[in-house]
Amino acid sequence: MxxxxxxxxxxxxxxxxxxxxxxxxxxxxxxxxxxxxxxxxxxxKVGPRNGAAVVARAWVDADYKKRLLDDATAAIAELGFSGVQGEDMVVVENLPGLHNIVVCTLCSCYPWPTLGLPPVWYKAAPYRSRAVSDPRGVLDEFGVSLADDVEIRVWDSNAELRYLVLPERPDGTDGMSEDELAAMVTRDSMIGTGVIQAPK
Amino acid sequence: MAVLTADMVAGLASTGASCRLDETVAPKFSVGDHVVVRNINPTGHTRLPRYVRGKRGIVDRDHGVFIFPDTNAHSEGEKPQHVYSVRFTPRELWGGDASERDSVYIDMWDDYIDPAS
Amino acid sequence: MNGVHDLGGMHGMGPIDPEANEPVFHNEWERRVFAVTIATFGGGNYHVDQFRHAIERMGAANYLSTSYYEHWLHMVETLMIETGAISRDELNAEQTKLAKEAS
Incomplete structure (x- = not known):
């Protein structure tokens, strides 16, 4: 110049x-x-450890899990997490044979109080363009390969609802404490681009 | 205009600014209704993605009443209305041999959808 | 508007390329953009729908060739000028002054 x-x-x-x-x-x-x-x-102060605490609580407390799936905003606030870009929350549950994945095709909507600020790839064109049209291909890029008979639900957060995936609790974790469980929960497992591996 | 001071940051972060409105507005649709998305192409702001315009889906849940972004972005009013999670099949959205069992859920304001005949 | 921000279903955007152990911010200027955005948003200068539309209006080539926090920077500049809080001339003058100091 x-x-x-x-x-x-x-x-x-x-x-x-x-x-x-x-x-x-x-x-x-x-x-x-x-x-x-x-x-x-x-x-x-804000990051995916918050969301991991929510997930671990839901794994150990069936009543909490029910409240979380019925009214996510209130149940998440019970653990002290609320506010900007998490004002109206929805939690979707992974089950055997059912996998959920969250995207914002129009911008970068993401549940800040539970996951913190989004990673670059979540905000960038490659993920936003393909998550709705080719979720299996996208999951392959993250190293997640789902069996052909697993149903996939993609959530495009184009409105003011913010989505958090409740991942499946891995096998072999029966004796673990809530804190130990929370430490296993990854950010990507709560977006739906990861699954939690069973402990070795 | 208010200036955000340091002592207000924690409150803002933990309270936020919900676009949900505490107003009673009759919903135009119920869970289970078959709907078709309007094929609109506004030159202003909209939260209606192109890939779903003209497509058919089923109302999965009613999220309640929210500000309508298409008018609010242009200072033309909040136009309170219901937002629904609407389920679409990949076959409907992408054609060909795309899955009929998988789903894409998109949030639709009342003004984005019509009853499917 | 039928802008390039409306990405769902588009092809040709490349691989996803996640970064391992990604930091919250990659540069000090990203921290500043984030903070100035939240401060002006929280101060009630504009609302979320104006925020998003300002980014949609930045132009397709510009949108695709700039990063997320550059989108936010463009948005704050645009809306603070449009609401009359600052003027384009004032902003240009400040930029020129800082550029001279740095050179």
């Missing part, structure tokens, strides 16, 4: 966001401490 070019705005996003942030701070439209608090919240 010409060094003395004044008309073309720079395209470097680092410079652009710096300019935007400093202008909004100068005008008193945003608060510097709030920015730090927002980053800390979503980088350190």
């Amino acid at each position: 010409a060094k003395h070019e004044h008309t073309a705005p720079p395209s470097d996003p680092a410079l652009r966001v710096k300019a935007l942030e400093s202008l909004l701070l100068e005008k008193g439209l945003i608060d510097a401490k709030a920015l730090d608090e927002i980053i800390d919240t979503y980088e350190n």
Whole structure:
């Protein structure tokens, strides 16, 4: 770019966001401490460990699981998880012979309070384009191969409902504590692009 | 205009901003109804994906009343209406020999669907 | 609008390519974009439907060739200008000033 070019705005996003942030701070439209608090919240406090706690509770507590499937928003709030991009939750249960997978074909809708911010692949065109038309092919790319007789349900979160998959509890976990179970639950198993392996 | 301060962040994060409305609006459809998606092509905002337009599905559940994004995005009102989870088969959406047993569930506002004859 | 953001069923978008042990943010500028977005959204400057439509309006080639947080940056710039909170001239001037300081 010409060094003395004044008309073309720079395209470097680092410079652009710096300019935007400093202008909004100068005008008193945003608060510097709030920015730090927002980053800390979503980088350190919210993430898939929250969703894993929900799944583990559902595995050990049949009454909780029933409440979770009936009114997911309220049941998830029982464990202290609620808020932005999880205001209206739906939990869908994997069963023997039934696999659920979640996508947002129009943008990147994702249940933040239980899973945190979405990974890049979830927000990118390859996954969003094919999850609805070729879920088996997509699952193959994640190393998940389902038997031909397994029914697949794809959930396109195009509205304001946010979907969380309740994965199947693996065999061989009977004696495990709720915390040990939660530690086995992966982010991808709650999106539906992964399954949880039985302990060796 | 309010400015979000640091002490408001935890509250915002844990409360959010639901687009669900606490209004009584009669649903146009019931669970089990056969519906056909409208073939609309608005130049403004819509949450109706192209791949489902003109396709036939079955209402699976009623999520309740929500703001209608097509009008709200353009400051033309919230137009409260029911949103339903509607089930479509891959065969209906993609034709050919796509599965008739698998499903794609999409959330449909009242204004996106008509009764299937 | 029949935009390129409406991806369901499209072909030719390439492999999915998940990143192992992906961090929440990949760069400091992504953190700043996220924070400025939540702060302006939480301050009531715009709502979620305006947010999404601003990204849909960014143009097909631009949408496909930029990353997620670049979409958000475009959205905040667009909506804060459209609501009159800031002007394009002010933003350009600030960018030019920072570019000079950095050079």
